[in-house]
Every structure is written in structure tokens, then in C-alpha cells.
Amino acid sequence: MRILVTGGAGYVGSHTVKELLARDHYPIVYDNLSQGHKEAVLSGELIVGDLANQEELRKCFDKYKIEVVIHFAASCYVAESVKNPAWYYENNVVNGLNLLKVMLEFGVKKIVFSSSCAVYGIPAKISIPESHPLNPINPYGMTKLIFEKILKDYEGAYKMKYISLRYFNAAGADESGKIGEDHNPETHLIPLVLQTALGQKKNIEIFGTDYNTPDKTCIRDYIHVSDLARAHILALEKLTKEESSDIFNLGLGKGYSVREVIETARKITKKPIKIVETGRRAGDLPQLVADASKAERELNWKPKYTKLENIIQTAWRWHKNNP
Secondary structure, eight states: OEEEEETTTSHHHHHHHHHHHHTTOEEEEEEOSSSOOGGGOOSSEEEEOOTTOHHHHHHHHHHHTOOEEEEOOSOOOHHHHHHOHHHHIIIIIIHHHHHHHHHHHTTOOEEEEEEEGGGTBSOSSSEEOTTSOOBOSSHHHHHHHHHHHHHHHHHHHHOOEEEEEEEOEEEOOOTTSSSOOOOSSOOOHHHHHHHHHTTSSSOEEEEOSOSSSTTSSOEEOEEEHHHHHHHHHHHHHHHHHHOOOEEEEESOSOOEEHHHHHHHHHHHHOOOOOEEEEOOOTTOOSEEEEOOHHHHHHSOOOOSOOSHHHHHHHHHHHHHHOO
């Protein structure tokens, strides 16, 4: 299939493109490279373009005869979204509407959407199912929820079918070591810990040591990026075969604390990693863990990387080779 992958030069996008190529699909990456990297697109077509430019999009759809879309392109920093919500609504919602408009013009009515567990807000239970109330607590999460609601409305009005994938904490890197996580600024825990192990940072900060968790630090559900990529392929196959819309959580269903991540990184890297304990950050939740049983049941999705050690090992290989 000829698949437009918006944001395909980014972290999860580039791993998904690699998986698409392995399955003999024809991905066309559409990315403005504001967060992505052209080096992360290992093969296939790369169009440097912005979703704000509808005419550019039309040329792409016309030239490549797009059949389906996987939509990653978005701004994705929670703290930044609080400081600059206008940009998040413009980039994640308005530009997303541009994409949907051009899709309809060219009769493309299937889309896999990269959503987030941020749509849930403060969890009412430890293991979060798709039926959990949706109450995002920051503009980033709100933009993801708004776009999900737009997709539902487009299904009702225009028969557009979608699968929304709400993933938890993406982590790790491709086994080949050729692509991995490279954000600027970096805000994710595992790469920050590994940068500290490499001596690129003096220490790793633990924000909050008084949470109601076993070791008093935040707990998160870390899911390997290659497992996320495979889930997108399975979602694509389900969407094209069954032509029915759906929503799935993607996570391990098991959480690890900040201290557990740091201690595991120490064992794998065999490096000292200095800790500085500081106060809580606004908006940090004590615990976020997925109930991903629906994806396992209905997508036949089974994560390959089920241990934190395996996830961090792949990330460490990437960071050592790409300092």
C-alpha cells in the first residue's frame, strides 16, 4: 500500500516506517523536520513539507496516489504546551484538520492516529482501560482528545475510518542501532539517564520523592518503540481489512519507578549515575499504567520487549553509538 506517514522522520514514526518497509509497503514520509531527522528515514520517499501548507499536501497526494495515512506529526511536550497552548492547538488541531481536508479531497478515508495516554488525565484506577474517563490536564493531552473527537465526527459525516492508538511511555531503540530517540530538548527519563551515564549531563534529577508509591517516586509504563511500530502495522491491517474504527491503548501493563529506571541503567551501563532529588513538577502524576488487553486481544499485538532491562539495553546501544 502507498501510505503517507506524517512525522515519519520522528522517533516513533521512523521506527514505523522501517517496519512498513519490512512488510513490503510503500511509505511516503511527510515531515517538516522541526523535530524529526532526515537520517532517521532509512529508505523510501521523504517529502520535506508542512501540514500548514495545503497545496504542498495536495501535490503529495496527487503524485503518490496515497491510499491510507498514518498520522504522527504533532508537537508533543507537555510543559511546552502549558506555556504555549496557542501553538499546540494550531499545530496539532488546525494542521490536523488541513490533513483531513486534503484526504477527503482525494478520497482517502482511512487513518491511523498517534494519540496518547495524556487524554485520560488523572487516573481513577491504577490500570487504565480505554473506557476510562477522558479528562486531560494539559493542552497537549487536550489536542489529542480533540483530534480523536474530530475523527469520530468525520466518521459520522464522511465515512472516514480511523484507529487511534493511545500509547504510554515510548522508550528504547531499534535493535540495529541505526535509529533511536533524539529529541531537542530531551525530556524523557531514559535518554536523560543514559546521557548522564555518558557524561553529557552531570546528574539526573528526581522530581518528587514523596509520592504514594513503593519507593516514593513516579511510576510509568514503558513500551518499546519497536513494539509500538508493530502495533501501527497491525492497526493498519485491521483498518484496511475490516474498515471499522476503534481505539487501543499500547503499554506493557506494568509500571517502573524513576528509581528502578536509574538502578537498571546503572547495571546495564556499568556507569555511576549521580542523582539529585528535588521537588515535584506541576502536572506529574504518581502512576500511569496501561490496560492494553484490548490491543492484545483484538489486534493480536504481543510486545516483544517485556522487561525494562531489554528496553534500556537497546536505548544504551543507540546512545553510545550516537553521542
